[in-house]
Amino acid sequence: MGQLTGKVALVTGASTGIGRATAERFIAEGAHVYLTGRRKLELEAAAESLGDRAVAIQNDISDLDDLDRLFGRIADDGNRLDILFANAGGGEAEQPLDSLTPEAFDHTFGINVRGTVFTVQKALPLLNEGGSIVLTGSSSASRGIAGFGVYSATKAAIRQLSRVWAAELAPRGLRVNTLVPGPTDTPGLRGLAGPGQVGALLDDMARSTPLGRTADPAEIANAVLFLASDQSSFITGSELFADGGEVQVFQ
Numbered sequence: 001m002g003q004l005t006g007k008v009a010l011v012t013g014a015s016t017g018i019g020r021a022t023a024e025r026f027i028a029e030g031a032h033v034y035l036t037g038r039r040k041l042e043l044e045a046a047a048e049s050l051g052d053r054a055v056a057i058q059n060d061i062s063d064l065d066d067l068d069r070l071f072g073r074i075a076d077d078g079n080r081l082d083i084l085f086a087n088a089g090g091g092e093a094e095q096p097l098d099s100l101t102p103e104a105f106d107h108t109f110g111i112n113v114r115g116t117v118f119t120v121q122k123a124l125p126l127l128n129e130g131g132s133i134v135l136t137g138s139s140s141a142s143r144g145i146a147g148f149g150v151y152s153a154t155k156a157a158i159r160q161l162s163r164v165w166a167a168e169l170a171p172r173g174l175r176v177n178t179l180v181p182g183p184t185d186t187p188g189l190r191g192l193a194g195p196g197q198v199g200a201l202l203d204d205m206a207r208s209t210p211l212g213r214t215a216d217p218a219e220i221a222n223a224v225l226f227l228a229s230d231q232s233s234f235i236t237g238s239e240l241f242a243d244g245g246e247v248q249v250f251q
């Protein structure tokens with residue numbers, strides 16, 4: 001029997017990267033998993049590769065009507081949720097303060113913060129007592145990296161929201177934690193590189209960790225599984241760093 005046998009999970013942003021790897025791990029542990037993402041083809045390809053217990057629902061977390069449709073569909077299926085991994089998000093290439101535009105600010109906050117807030121709010125009626133909500137932070141929220149002010153601020157907001165929601169939702173028996181990935185080799189990370197610069201970007205990222213490498217998304221998925229499962233039953237309001245030591249270890 002798997003760690004998540006009989007559980008129903010929603011993984012937002014699961015067509016690629018950390019979300020897809022986590023959906024795969026949840027399914028391997030016996031869960032029934034709803035996967036979301038904006039691009040239909042990529043999402044459906046991911047769900048198809050994951051088998052019968054993967055269900056794709058095209059969705060944009062920055063669109064509140066679309067979020068209502070997502071949770072309406074899960075309810076129409078006769079399902080409730082035991083696990084919400086609010087993972088959809090990301091950042092743009094560098095946005096230093098002197099060239100930051102209001103549009104870029106609104107875009108990043110609109111997805112990473114507003115989208116996550118309303119994903120969790122609208123999931124609440126479906127979440128079972130004993131359920132686990134895992135938010136996605138970033139090691140960049142604990143460091144000052146030039147050009148990442150807006151992105152890292154969105155992830156600092158996520159950290160604080162998880163603490164507040166842990167307090168608000170504990171009476172319902174729900175736990176809320178933030179998973180903090182360090183540099184992880186995903187399409188999202190690679191997309192930050194300029195033309196022909198992917199290798200250099202990955203090398204730079206690898207050097208930023210004491211372990212001297214980037215993570216495989218499957219390694220992040222292992223950490224999400226811990227927070228999602230009953231193995232972490234006494235943990236709420238916390239951050240789990242899966243960052244190769246990037247934030248806490250001096251190098």
Ligand SMILES: NC(=O)c1ccc[n+]([C@@H]2O[C@H](COP(=O)([O-])OP(=O)(O)OC[C@H]3O[C@@H](n4cnc5c(N)ncnc54)[C@H](OP(=O)(O)O)[C@@H]3O)[C@@H](O)[C@H]2O)c1
Nearest residue numbers: 013015016017018037038039060061088089183184186188
């Ligand atoms: N990779 C890293 O080094 C790293 C480090 C720290 C934190 N993180 C965080 O980890 C999470 C996953 O990132 P990743 O590296 O795995 O990136 P990724 O490979 O680009 O995956 C992001 C996923 O989210 C979906 N998505 C993006 N915006 C969305 C929206 N508005 N609504 C619904 N789905 C959306 C994407 O699909 P569509 O584009 O088709 O919507 C995709 O499935 C993000 O929150 C990111 O900030 C990543």
